[in-house]
Amino acid sequence: MQLKHLKEAWDLLKGVDKRYYTSTGFYALGDAYILSGKNPQYKNQVILVEHRGKSQINHWEQTCPLSECKIRPTVITNGDDGQCNLNRKAPVLQVEG
Secondary structure, X not given: OOHHHHHHHHHHHOOOOOEEEEXXXXXXEEXXXXXXXXXXXXXXXXXXEEEEOOEEEEXXXXXXXXXXXXXXXXXXXXXXXXXXXXXXXXXXXXEEO
């Protein structure tokens, strides 16, 4: 996805929307601490997760402090695989904020 789309997704998701749809899929905010298997390195960090078709890709370079996000996003389905990656078989990523 283009850098412009990443920035737009962040800007929108840090507002009130939980998802940002593009022609190839959608972006959702995820709790990096939960997705990384509760790694303290990612405490209070939020990542931007891209969902495309049946695969989900973590954008680990896109992080922001939880305090900067107006919602408190938590991934409640399709968690990580123990290697800081989302499970890739589930067709949806559900985010609760």
